[in-house]
Amino acid sequence: MSNINLLIDIVLLTMLVFTTITIVRSRSLFAIVMLSGIYSLLSANIFVILDAVDVAFTEAAVGAGISTVLMLATIGITGYEQKKRKTISSISPMIVVIITGAVLVYGTLDMPAFTDPSAPIHQHVAPRYINDSPTEVGIPNMVTSVLASYRGYDTMGEVIVVFAALIGVLSLLGIREKKSDPIYTEPPPRPILQVMAKFMIPFIILFALYVQFHGDFGPGGGFQAGVIFSVAIILYTLTFSQQDAMKLVPPSILKRLAALGVLIYGGTGIVSLFKGGNFLDYNVLAHDPVHGQHYGILIIEFGVGLTVACVMMLIFFAFISRGDKNP
Amino acid sequence: MMSLIIDALSWACLLLGCFLGVSGAFGVFRFKDFYSRAHAASVTDTLCVFFIVAGLVLQSGFNLVTVKLIFIVVLLWLTSPVASHALIRSAYQTGLKPTLSTTRKESAKRGQS
Incomplete structure (x- = not known):
């Protein structure tokens, strides 16, 4: 069972990466809006696999649904194509991106392992919510x-x-x-x-x-x-x-x-x-x-x-x- | 014996659904014309979904899950063809003409002869 979850995770994350690359490379705003809707839908699927159904529902309704519609309404005003810009050097943005990425990766080194029960986030207020919510709130x-x-x-x-x-x-x-x-x-x-x-x-x-x-x-x-x-x-x-x-x-x-x-x-x-x-x-x-x-x-x-x-x-x-x- | 038959049926349905889904995906990539691509995608929307859900219904037996699955099929059968229709309609209205091997006059002539 966990094997098939792993397989689905890998497929979804790969699709997520490809969607992102396509969004970055595309010039048609219409295509970008539709692709970001697909991106939200894929992340909603990942949330379902992580058992976060409420978040997945919100992501599907807000991210894939209404924000796509609102963005389409916006490009109805602005136009469907990205404006051509003067080609600027791509070296300095590249350096900034690489440094930021390296810092982010360095930041993840300190993070506790995924699904580690002794991680700080599971120790702070979560145990109280889980223990007391059924008696205190009762829903x-x-x-x-x-x-x-x-x-x-x-x-x-x-x-x-x-x-x-x-x-x-x-x-x-x-x-x-x-x-x-x-x-x-x-x-x-x-x-x-x-x-x-x-x-x-x-x-x-x-x-x-x-x-x-x-x-x-x-x-x-x-x-x-x-x-x-x-x-x-x-x-x-x-x-x-x-x-x-x-x-x-x-x-x-x-x-x-x-x-x-x-x-x-x-x-x-x-x-x-x-x-x-x-x-x-x-x-x-x-x-x-x-x-x-x-x-x-x-x-x-x-x-x-x-x-x-x-x-x-x-x-x-x-x-x-x-x-x-x-x- | 009964469960074996149901299993075999549901697997046949699932495999047929998978085949239709894959062929729809192939069609979307391989066809040259927008309209034939949309046609391939709309096959995936309807028949493929029907077979996969029918396979799952046979697997799940009769309970609440079955009812939910049937609701999903009804919803998709009502909405997907209309969505395909809306897509193709707006494509046609914005001026995208289908690429045809014969013109209208030629095909009319062929129909008469």
């Missing part, structure tokens, strides 16, 4: 309990980073809402795609909700669910039209909802302060600590999902509304 998926409860501050920081990215994009680009109605023709311009999208979107949204609320029990959570939900709307935008999608989910409402998600997260912390606990201490939210933890994790995961979904949709709208033609 089956330990990753969610670490992410949402023990490391609630860090996750709040991540949500705020996502929100800050939205503020950056909106203040730099903004969303141009087209006032004109979309042109409906008979037959529709993309009949097969539209029928298929109509069929798939409800299932995608259902799956997003499942991932959102099942995050306590299996791999999943707010980040992945938010991304999957926004993908449903992006699919609708691509197969129908931008105006239709903006009528369905108006950007003005999305902006408020994105802020509301962060507010829900922070508000949970404030409520726990008022109830006599520490900031983001869910123990005081209900009559007994374990129930409080359950409520707290559900509420903040909902906040995370809301923010991530709205931010992704808004960034996508901001990008495609800059493009000349209707996608």
Whole structure:
């Protein structure tokens, strides 16, 4: 069994290296974006083999899914080819790269062996999480309990980073809402795609909700669910039209909802302060600590999902509304 | 006896699926035209996946895993052909013409005669 894992590891890592080399050598931005999607998918596979399903899920949804779509929307604005530059000497970058690489390799010499149980990372806080999470938090998926409860501050920081990215994009680009109605023709311009999208979107949204609320029990959570939900709307935008999608989910409402998600997260912390606990201490939210933890994790995961979904949709709208033609 | 038959069937399915997958990969690399390449890739998407998952279903017996595998096949059969269609459609609309050995007029003539 471990032999076949080793074989799969070797194949995946080799493919990863070849993908990287192709990305570096290619000049077509479109190809580079697609290849980086493949890169993320390969790393997601490696994470699955390492038994890190939550990370793999996030990598597949965020890295291979939404960031590829956002990058494609970006090169829709910028153009598909890398600009030709003056050929500069390749010696000095080469020296820098070799020195940095040598330093990095030297750094790995001090690292403990892979899967060494006495490594510092397995001795610090991990044993406490693993021993106490089932009784303190009481949800089956330990990753969610670490992410949402023990490391609630860090996750709040991540949500705020996502929100800050939205503020950056909106203040730099903004969303141009087209006032004109979309042109409906008979037959529709993309009949097969539209029928298929109509069929798939409800299932995608259902799956997003499942991932959102099942995050306590299996791999999943707010980040992945938010991304999957926004993908449903992006699919609708691509197969129908931008105006239709903006009528369905108006950007003005999305902006408020994105802020509301962060507010829900922070508000949970404030409520726990008022109830006599520490900031983001869910123990005081209900009559007994374990129930409080359950409520707290559900509420903040909902906040995370809301923010991530709205931010992704808004960034996508901001990008495609800059493009000349209707996608 | 029964398990032997099921094993043999599932292995036949897996091998057939592997053969289709490998031939699809060969097609993607060896065909010259974009459209024939896309055709080779779409064979891998559908029939190859079907045979491999059918082999795995026979191996797993009837339980929750089987249902999940069947869901995967249904999802791929619905989405992969549409994805191939979208790819080829956008290629055709951006002006990539298929390389044909005969023109349209010639093939029409051949059909009549």
